[in-house]
Amino acid sequence: MSGHELNLSDFDYHLPPDRIAQSPARPRDASRLMVLDRRTGEISHRRFHELPDLLAPDDLLVVNDTRVIPAAFTARRAGGARIEGCFLRALDGGLWEVLLAGRGRIRVGEMLALVDAAGEARAEVELVARGERGAWQVRPPAAADPVALLAAVGRPPLPPYIRRRGVADPLAAADREDYQTIYARRDGAVAAPTAGLHFTPQVLQRMETRGIERATVTLQVGLGTFQPIRAERLAEHVMHEEFVEIGADAAERINRARAAGRRIVAVGTTTVRALESAAEKGPGPFFPVRAMSGWTRLFIRPPYEFKVTGALLTNFHLPRSTLLVLVSAFAGRERVLAAYEEAVRAGYRFYSYGDAMLMT
Numbered sequence: 001m002s003g004h005e006l007n008l009s010d011f012d013y014h015l016p017p018d019r020i021a022q023s024p025a026r027p028r029d030a031s032r033l034m035v036l037d038r039r040t041g042e043i044s045h046r047r048f049h050e051l052p053d054l055l056a057p058d059d060l061l062v063v064n065d066t067r068v069i070p071a072a073f074t075a076r077r078a079g080g081a082r083i084e085g086c087f088l089r090a091l092d093g094g095l096w097e098v099l100l101a102g103r104g105r106i107r108v109g110e111m112l113a114l115v116d117a118a119g120e121a122r123a124e125v126e127l128v129a130r131g132e133r134g135a136w137q138v139r140p141p142a143a144a145d146p147v148a149l150l151a152a153v154g155r156p157p158l159p160p161y162i163r164r165r166g167v168a169d170p171l172a173a174a175d176r177e178d179y180q181t182i183y184a185r186r187d188g189a190v191a192a193p194t195a196g197l198h199f200t201p202q203v204l205q206r207m208e209t210r211g212i213e214r215a216t217v218t219l220q221v222g223l224g225t226f227q228p229i230r231a232e233r234l235a236e237h238v239m240h241e242e243f244v245e246i247g248a249d250a251a252e253r254i255n256r257a258r259a260a261g262r263r264i265v266a267v268g269t270t271t272v273r274a275l276e277s278a279a280e281k282g283p284g285p286f287f288p289v290r291a292m293s294g295w296t297r298l299f300i301r302p303p304y305e306f307k308v309t310g311a312l313l314t315n316f317h318l319p320r321s322t323l324l325v326l327v328s329a330f331a332g333r334e335r336v337l338a339a340y341e342e343a344v345r346a347g348y349r350f351y352s353y354g355d356a357m358l359m360t
Contacts, residue, residue, distance in 0.1 A: 006234045006302060011328065012319045013340050020161050021353035023171050024178050029200045032348055032355040036339050038331035043342055048198040048356055051313075052206040055265060059311070060257040061207065061214045062250075062275065063267045064193040066221055067184035069147055070154030070176070075100070075112040076121065083112060086157050088135065088190060088222060090146055095128060095137045099223070112138075114153045117167045122153050147187050156180075157190050157223070159352055178353070188220035188243070194352045195268035195314045215253040218245040219274040219296075228320050239299035239322065244274045248291040251278070254308065255288045263310035269323045272309050272330075273298055279307040304329040312359045316343060316350040331359045 025031035029049040036043055046054065055061070071087040083102035091097055100106060106127060113121035125138040140149065156175040158164065164172045181196035183204075207214070220243040231237045254264060254275070266272045277296035279287035287307035299322065312330050317323035328336045339357070348355045 008229050008232050008320050011324050019350050021349035024353045028198050029203050031198050034357045036359050038359050041335045052210050057211040058262045059212055059265050061265045062271050064219050064271045065185040065216045066189040066218050067187045068180055068189045068192050069187050070150045071157040071190040073154045074115050076115050098136055098138055099134045100136050116153050186218045190223055191221040193268045193270045198356050215250045217250055217274045219270040221270050234301050239297045241295045241297050244277055244296050245293045246278050246291055251289045251291045264308055265311040266309045267313045269326050275308040300326045300329050302329045
């Protein structure tokens with residue numbers, strides 16, 4: 001089946017609700033790890049702490065160092081009604097793009113008070129313009145730094161399938177650390193690069209001991225990554241835009257490894273999108289990765305020729321999502337869906353706080 005013939009319904013599967021993980025494994029590297037050989041379809045069942053032994057010493061591991069900001073917030077209208085929101089990104093002219101959801105019609109020109117966990121107002125924003133799919137442009141206080149203000153009023157922007165009983169929920173208190181990779185450095189993401197959540201200092205140390213090199217890229221994950229595709233034909237889907245930064249040192253490490261015939265192991269679909277977005281046609285048989293700082297709308301769907309990625313470490317993704325489409329392009333739709341069926345049968349935990357899969 002060629003890529004232009006693929007429909008959204010081709011990327012569906014049944015998942016019992018109790019398989020959606022509500023908290024991570026403890027310790028993180030105790031999560032299960034399904035290993036899928038994409039050439040043969042062979043599956044084996046391991047634990048994440050075994051990952052260093054499943055990789056070759058000359059592999060290059062590439063991770064996304066984006067850091068999740070506390071982008072979810074609560075706002076209060078002049079009449080006292082509450083609105084739930086999520087910061088998406090800073091725009092030109094000092095504006096912010098946010099998602100807003102609440103009862104009653106909200107209007108351009110309205111002022112909303114951002115409140116902290118105790119319900120105290122900490123700042124006001126003005127609604128400037130309505131965008132698409134619940135997005136708004138708002139004007140924050142003059143020269144307000146999003147990260148600093150959100151640190152005072154925000155909380156981790158968990159996906160809607162992770163349920164919490166308010167700020168008093170013990171799991172909610174742990175989310176600030178749980179919903180962050182241990183190597184997160186660059187503020188800006190509003191969703192976690194979840195494949196990296198399984199790493200512990202011990203796993204990284206064992207990789208270093210085995211001589212497995214690591215390179216770092218940045219892709220600021222947006223909420224669009226986890227939103228369902230709305231077009232029935234994949235060819236009609238317009239991918240959301242996300243910011244990518246790959247430094248000269250990382251590009252050099254990646255290109256040097258590939259020139260030596262070493263495998264590039266991408267941690268997460270966000271890392272794959274960053275690498276493939278930066279690949280350009282070179283004079284030789286392979287596509288070198290360029291240092292870049294800019295935006296990507298790359299939608300990876302079957303059939304796609306991967307130019308950089310040699311193996312992929314990822315989580316189990318939602319049906320009908322761009323992430324499931326990407327991993328299907330990498331390992332084959334039929335093999336991926338068969339592996340997901342096996343994961344359901346074997347009791348794997350799914351989605352952001354769930355178990356992992358290594359596709360080799």
